[in-house]
Amino acid sequence: MRSSNPLKAMVVAGFSLLSAMAFAARSFPLDQVRLLEGPFKHAQDLNLEHLLQYDVDRLLAPFLKEAGLTPKGRLYPNWAGLDGHIGGHYLSAMAMYAARGDSAAKERLAYMLDELEACQTAHGNGYIGGVPDGPRIWSEIARGDIRANAFGLNGGWVPWYNLHKIFAGLYDAWDYTGSEQARRMLVDLCDWCGRLVSDLSDEQMQSMLVAEHGGMNEVLANVYQMTGEKKYLDLAKRFSHRQLLDPMAGGRDILDNMHANTQVPKAVGFQRIAECGGGQQYAKAAAFFWHTVVENRTVAFGGNSRREHFPSAHSAMEMIEERQGPETCNTYNMLKLTEGLHRMQPQARYADYYERALYNHILSSQHSEHGGYVYFTPLRPRHYRVYSKPNAAMWCCVGSGMENHGKYGAFIYSHQDDELYVNLFIASELKWRENGVHIRQDTSFPEQAKTMLTVLTDSPKRFTLKVRHPQWVQAGQLRLTLNGRSWLAQSKPSSYVSIERLWQNGDRLEIDLPMHTTTEQL
Numbered sequence: 001m002r003s004s005n006p007l008k009a010m011v012v013a014g015f016s017l018l019s020a021m022a023f024a025a026r027s028f029p030l031d032q033v034r035l036l037e038g039p040f041k042h043a044q045d046l047n048l049e050h051l052l053q054y055d056v057d058r059l060l061a062p063f064l065k066e067a068g069l070t071p072k073g074r075l076y077p078n079w080a081g082l083d084g085h086i087g088g089h090y091l092s093a094m095a096m097y098a099a100r101g102d103s104a105a106k107e108r109l110a111y112m113l114d115e116l117e118a119c120q121t122a123h124g125n126g127y128i129g130g131v132p133d134g135p136r137i138w139s140e141i142a143r144g145d146i147r148a149n150a151f152g153l154n155g156g157w158v159p160w161y162n163l164h165k166i167f168a169g170l171y172d173a174w175d176y177t178g179s180e181q182a183r184r185m186l187v188d189l190c191d192w193c194g195r196l197v198s199d200l201s202d203e204q205m206q207s208m209l210v211a212e213h214g215g216m217n218e219v220l221a222n223v224y225q226m227t228g229e230k231k232y233l234d235l236a237k238r239f240s241h242r243q244l245l246d247p248m249a250g251g252r253d254i255l256d257n258m259h260a261n262t263q264v265p266k267a268v269g270f271q272r273i274a275e276c277g278g279g280q281q282y283a284k285a286a287a288f289f290w291h292t293v294v295e296n297r298t299v300a301f302g303g304n305s306r307r308e309h310f311p312s313a314h315s316a317m318e319m320i321e322e323r324q325g326p327e328t329c330n331t332y333n334m335l336k337l338t339e340g341l342h343r344m345q346p347q348a349r350y351a352d353y354y355e356r357a358l359y360n361h362i363l364s365s366q367h368s369e370h371g372g373y374v375y376f377t378p379l380r381p382r383h384y385r386v387y388s389k390p391n392a393a394m395w396c397c398v399g400s401g402m403e404n405h406g407k408y409g410a411f412i413y414s415h416q417d418d419e420l421y422v423n424l425f426i427a428s429e430l431k432w433r434e435n436g437v438h439i440r441q442d443t444s445f446p447e448q449a450k451t452m453l454t455v456l457t458d459s460p461k462r463f464t465l466k467v468r469h470p471q472w473v474q475a476g477q478l479r480l481t482l483n484g485r486s487w488l489a490q491s492k493p494s495s496y497v498s499i500e501r502l503w504q505n506g507d508r509l510e511i512d513l514p515m516h517t518t519t520e521q522l
């Protein structure tokens with residue numbers, strides 16, 4: 001399960017899915033993790049203020065227009081041709097804030113779902129979308145008339161990439177808030193999609209997938225998990241691009257100069273298909289992709305592209321010179337992939353990368369005063385960055401930026417049976433409902449090289465706390481102090497230290513994380 005409702009999904013999906021997920025670690029729903037004062041809470045709160053400045057009717061206008069209804073606001077002028085994609089991201093962002101109980105976000109989410117449902121009803125075939133000239137494009141594709149290049153499909157600007165955002169927004173509305181309305185609309189949209197491609201051969205599907213298509217395979221796998229209906233997993237596989245899948249599964253790195261954010265969402269989909277029991281080939285492809293991007297193509301702050309494309313090993317210097325440095329969307333998607341791989345196999349190296357990219361890239365991609373979003377984060381010395389403005393700039397990374405700062409609570413903790421993973425050192429309070437335990441984490445990390453966990457429980461509880469020994473804390477340097485006494489634990493960099501005991505109310509674990517300076521070669 002990507003985030004919040006694993007039990008619900010498993011009950012719906014039945015035994016086979018349950019067994020496929022039995023060994024997975026799980027994230028906590030956003031309403032169970034409350035951020036405490038610190039840079040992440042600041043960013044999260046500022047992001048909501050920022051989001052509420054957008055005009056929802058203008059975001060919805062492309063959907064109403066395409067449905068033959070009268071838009072209630074003017075279409076946003078920026079990035080014309082990708083109309084609707086920001087609306088999808090906005091729906092996801094509102095779902096995140098609604099999940100935590102914000103009333104303005106709840107209201108907007110409900111309004112958007114009603115308006116989008118009216119569009120779906122007007123189309124009459126399950127479709128909802130803001131893709132300009134959509135009916136022509138989709139009908140041509142349905143009859144096998146496919147003309148695709150990297151960023152175009154039948155004359156439209158990456159229609160599946162655009163449409164994926166509304167699929168994902170509806171999924172998030174269900175996943176984060178349990179909206180049955182969103183679930184119903186999403187299932188109808190998926191069924192429209194299934195019918196649309198039902199007469200296409202696998203070769204025709206693959207020729208269509210040459211055009212950037214976002215995380216279509218990911219969201220279809222999510223819908224399989226949501227419904228338990230295998231036809232959606234089969235469709236997720238049909239939407240998996242073999243041009244990337246086959247070499248990645250075979251351990252062949254073909255990423256030199258490929259468009260980065262076209263590839264990362266495909267790999268997120270491979271991971272989700274694997275997590276849903278879709279096969280080893282998908283698991284291998286997702287893991288190899290992660291390793292080669294993180295180990296061979298990622299710079300010190302966690303980003304990974306120049307001019308939107310992966311550098312080759314020989315062109316790493318371009319990362320320093322290029323005006324268009326690492327793109328925020330890539331890292332947004334790499335974090336999704338990392339969360340998924342960590343759920344399947346909770347290893348500290350995943351959390352090490354996540355921490356690096358979250359603190360250094362994602363957090364810094366928001367303007368800390370007005371909340372605008374950054375597209376590129378160049379490494380070029382003395383260069384500048386450009387921030388977006390509400391209602392004015394709708395270029396890339398604005399949509400994913402809307403989501404980035406709403407889900408900082410998603411990966412601080414995760415759990416597997418009676419084991420609780422502490423992945424990140426972010427001031428927060430966790431309500432671990434299944435176990436009846438609250439964990440409070442007080443820290444001003446990274447200003448201070450330490451954190452403190454306090455256990456709050458009505459009665460003593462036995463569980464294992466697994467604290468990450470970060471890759472950047474040298475062997476023998478991590479110090480744990482439990483209730484004022486030194487706790488001896490064997491650990492090495494990039495691993496989890498396990499502390500199993502009968503925890504009492506008020507138990508306090510202090511963790512010292514001594515830092516040191518290192519250099520990394522490009």
Ligand SMILES: [Zn+2]
Pocket residue numbers: 261327328329330375396397398400
């Ligand atoms: Zn982007």
